[in-house]
Amino acid sequence: MAKSFAVIGDPIDHSLSPNIHNAAFRELNLDCSYIAYRIPKGELEDGIEGLKKIKIDGFNVTIPHKVEMMKYLNKMDESCSLIGAVNTVTNNDGILKGYNTDMDGFLEPFKKKKLNIENTKVLLLGAGGAARAIVAAFAKEKAKSITIANRTLENARNLSEFAKKIGLDVNVIRIEDVKDSAKNYDIIVNATSVGLKNEPTIISLDNINEKTIVYDIVYMPINTDFIKKAKEKNAVIIFGYEMLLGQATRAFEIWHGMKAPYNAMKKALLGGF
Numbered sequence: 001m002a003k004s005f006a007v008i009g010d011p012i013d014h015s016l017s018p019n020i021h022n023a024a025f026r027e028l029n030l031d032c033s034y035i036a037y038r039i040p041k042g043e044l045e046d047g048i049e050g051l052k053k054i055k056i057d058g059f060n061v062t063i064p065h066k067v068e069m070m071k072y073l074n075k076m077d078e079s080c081s082l083i084g085a086v087n088t089v090t091n092n093d094g095i096l097k098g099y100n101t102d103m104d105g106f107l108e109p110f111k112k113k114k115l116n117i118e119n120t121k122v123l124l125l126g127a128g129g130a131a132r133a134i135v136a137a138f139a140k141e142k143a144k145s146i147t148i149a150n151r152t153l154e155n156a157r158n159l160s161e162f163a164k165k166i167g168l169d170v171n172v173i174r175i176e177d178v179k180d181s182a183k184n185y186d187i188i189v190n191a192t193s194v195g196l197k198n199e200p201t202i203i204s205l206d207n208i209n210e211k212t213i214v215y216d217i218v219y220m221p222i223n224t225d226f227i228k229k230a231k232e233k234n235a236v237i238i239f240g241y242e243m244l245l246g247q248a249t250r251a252f253e254i255w256h257g258m259k260a261p262y263n264a265m266k267k268a269l270l271g272g273f
């Protein structure tokens with residue numbers, strides 16, 4: 001029987017998820033469809049009722065519903081309860097189970113490129129929702145320490161409590177205090193939204209080297225200023241679109257119980273830029 005999937009959020013019209021998942025269905029000849037469905041803030045409950053009525057098989061959840069969606073789940077995967085936010089839901093006869101594939105999606109490029117995380121020193125820029133899944137990822141892979149640098153120190157402190165709780169050695173600093181210390185880290189991640197509007201990098205990457213792993217979770221534009229500066233230093237680059245693909249392939253595997261066609265999904269995604 002044909003299966004249907006969706007991504008819910010607001011705004012949603014620029015979501016790349018329908019392209020990515022529909023490309024996977026075509027590649028594997030699956031009788032499935034995936035649409036973007038706008039549900040404004042405050043209308044989540046009604047929206048979910050609608051999705052249940054049409055017997056949706058699964059859906060992705062994005063801004064602004066990732067935390068509120070937790071209320072409407074009947075079951076929760078560990079990834080979801082750990083991070084406190086949901087981005088992937090399965091629907092089995094009205095029983096909704098939530099997952100968070102951002103953590104595994106973030107780690108996927110490290111695995112693909114065989115890059116080690118264990119015992120590394122990490123600099124994480126940002127302390128929002130995405131940063132929380134990333135902190136969980138570094139704890140899972142046993143990073144040696146993590147420094148959370150954020151514009152608002154209080155948000156960094158809140159995130160550091162979570163990091164400590166899950167076993168990380170953590171420091172907190174203001175973004176402007178990073179100064180020329182980027183060289184002290186093995187992995188530097190931009191998990192702020194800076195770059196989305198082509199803004200210049202918020203920290204200097206002048207003294208990193210070719211061993212430094214530089215990861216920008218901003219995926220559009222592909223080459224943010226942060227990425228360009230890292231390329232000038234011949235650093236190891238991980239692009240935001242790689243995390244986007246990582247979380248999408250993981251969601252695919254949860255829904256369909258088979259390996260996702262990574263290359264077809266990548267082609268569809270990069271064609272969308």
Ligand code: ATR
Binds near residue numbers: 202
């Ligand atoms: P997401 O869910 O995508 O992580 P978010 O929760 O809104 O989004 O978090 C955005 C992050 O980008 C925060 O760390 C935010 O810093 P504050 O905690 O100080 O708000 C950071 N951010 C956004 N705009 C920024 C800017 N112009 N300079 C520095 N940091 C910025």
